């Protein structure tokens with residue numbers, strides 16, 4: 046008779062063990078465990094007996110090894126069957142008896158949305174009531190959408206490699222970057238859709254700033270864009286005032302200070318006053334004719350406004366948070382408060 050290789054013998058034992066495991070796991074009462082015992086450890090026709098008989102056919106050099114594995118299997122089966130017998134003996138007769146509905150339940154710790162996510166959703170909701178649709182844009186951008194189409198010239202300091210996260214990846218000769226502002230979305234929307242447009246876009250932006258109480262290398266902006274014939278700065282200011290008072294409360298005041306952005310003209314810095322303190326929240330202005338031209342719109346036929354505010358800033362203002370790093374420390378004692 047041909048000698049059985051050790052591998053084949055071990056495989057047969059592994060099958061035996063897997064079958065026993067399955068049968069014992071499924072055994073719900075003493076009779077089922079007893080059936081399993083007879084099937085595997087039965088003195089006459091048990092599977093272990095069969096394997097023991099095969100032991101003599103294993104290739105002689107491996108027989109010692111095979112014997113050791115055989116003894117392990119036998120020990121395992123003996124213990125597993127005893128454990129199953131104990132288990133079914135201890136089990137209550139009916140399922141109802143197993144559940145004491147009068148015991149106090151196990152509390153499930155419930156989380157909630159992060160304060161920044163809550164702020165984003167709230168701003169989206171407020172803006173939607175003013176007819177602004179929420180849109181998203183990519184966080185990895187090309188220089189056209191982050192700079193060129195926004196009339197940010199090649200020598201503008203905003204393009205400084207030290208002020209941006211440029212990537213090793215390029216599209217043509219154009220290294221991609223993590224967007225430094227959500228104004229990219231203005232361009233993406235105007236390239237695809239024609240006015241009238243009212244969109245709002247809330248998302249992450251990236252700048253290599255050292256983290257401190259008011260800076261973080263990743264933060265969120267809310268970008269608003271409205272393009273309709275006859276739009277004026279008054280529409281812009283009213284929209285921002287409605288957003289501010291809906292989010293922070295009726296007492297908020299909004300102030301514009303002259304500023305410069307390449308993609309708006311005129312441009313303003315937006316401050317909000319709440320509880321006696323003015324805080325700069327972002328920038329805004331009328332969409333620059335150069336931007337409208339870049340996306341194929343006629344600056345003589347349409348006008349629009351755009352604004353960009355810091356989400357962390359308005360969230361911090363609303364909740365009285367002094368250090369924006371707290372939003373990202375993931376300390377549940379802090380997050381639980383919102």
Ligand code: PHE
Pocket residue numbers: 225226227228306309327328329330351352353354
């Ligand atoms: N994108 C500007 C910034 O990040 C803010 C801005 C948005 C200004 C829209 C004007 C219009 O600083």
